[in-house]
Amino acid sequence: MSPTGASRLRVRVRGVVQGVGFRPFVHQLATANGLTGWVRNDEQGVLFEVQGAAAEAMPRWMRERAPPLARVDAVEVEPVSPVEAEARFVIEASEKGGRAQVAIGPDAGVCQACIEEVCTPTARRFRYPFTTCTHCGPRHTITHSLPYDRPQTSMARFPLCAACAREYDDPSDRRFHAQPLACPACGPRLSQPLESIVATLREGGVVALKGVGGFQLVCDATNEAAVARLRSRKQRDGKPFAVMVSSLASARRLVTLTEVEDTLLTSWRRPIVLARRREALALAPSVAPGLAWLGVMLPTSPLHLLLFHEAAGRPAGVGWLEAPLDVAFVVTW
Ligand SMILES: [Zn+2]
Ligand SMILES: [Zn+2]
Structure with a gap:
């Protein structure tokens, strides 16, 4: 004292x-x-x-x-x-100079609040694939140098609109000082609309998504011709693919999940979880040929989630995630 x-x-x-x-x-x-x-x-x-x-x-x-x-x-x-x-009490601008000794956080899977937002027709970020907040989204991927502030990230070229700036400055908002914050008015956009991406997937096409952590190749996991084409393009002969599904309810149709696997699958790290296969939804045979185990994952970003949302017919709210959806994608790097 x-x-x-x-x-x-x-x-x-x-x-x-x-x-x-x-x-x-x-x-x-x-x-x-x-x-x-x-x-x-x-x-x-x-x-x-x-x-x-x-x-x-x-x-x-x-x-x-x-x-x-x-x-x-x-x-x-x-x-x-x-x-x-x-x-x-104030948040000051960061100091520059010196050598960085700080660890930057890893990229984190989309949080529940952001999932709800992109599925709410009245929300500003309804169907916006680059929705993030302080508790989710890219970190490591978009950071060029430290300290971690927007000018040092790949978001620097997207100046905040007035509505986003208000969220950024509001200590009670979950986007208070969230560096990758963006919205349909001021943030990055898809080069193709969601409906045409999903239409291509439905027709058996392979789609390249520039997502968190690099390019991903995506195709319909229930379409044998599509999976076989992806396999030949990747020159991956027998190695199994992992499958992305909309929710835990959908995952349970493909695999039997223990409590630990449940927790892992829904954690912010959004890992691929290897679990025992069930096959209530018929996957293409060449997804994981002859294996009793299947790698499953949940949507890691709003973009992934919105592919399922679009395929489900754009339901309002998050109730649709409680029911299994007959859609599964092979997602590979
Ligand atoms: Zn979030
Ligand atoms: Zn904005």
Whole structure:
């Protein structure tokens, strides 16, 4: 405690703390607890100063309450002199220079809130394939250099529209300081409309998607001719393909899932999960020839999800994800 009665701490947080909503998280905690000060990203991670009665609890909260995509490796605390006449807690512009020592977060699968948004006809981002928020979407893929801020990402050439800028600046919004934030008015667009992509897939075509993490080749997993064509183009003779389905309900028609596999499949990492085959939906024989196991995955990005949404006839809301859908895609890199 200082002679004025105000305690001020400088806190350094190391780990995966950029691009995961860490500054908004610190801002929200500080504001909710009546603290003043500032937070910023720099080459070593996140640095903040807090002042007020609850300041002492902040370092502990960094580990206990960290946002879902963060990984806190170290929290370093040092007392500093209190600042007079500081009225608020602010997020400062990042410092540049020095060598980057911070870990950037991995790309994360689309979150439930964003899934709901792209399936809601009245939402601004209805059917928008590049929807993201602080808790989901690309990180590593779009970052050219650190610190992780929009000008250092491939989103730099998409200036925010007024509506997106409001979300970016609103501490109560889940897109507060979300760097890859975009919408149909200001963000990237598909070169082909969703309906023609899905029509091509239905006709047995192979589609190249430039998605998170590079190009993917996609085809209808129930169409033998399409899968065989993809196999010959990729020069992949017998190696099994993994299959993407709309939801857990759809996955359960193809494979038997244990509780652990369930959790894995729906986690933000959206892995391919190898599970025991069931075949309630008839896949093309050449997807995984002669194997008792099948690699399944759920939509990783809104673009993938919207392929299923389009194939399902653009249902409103997310109720359609509770029922199995007779659509499965081979998705390969
Ligand atoms: Zn999201
Ligand atoms: Zn916008």
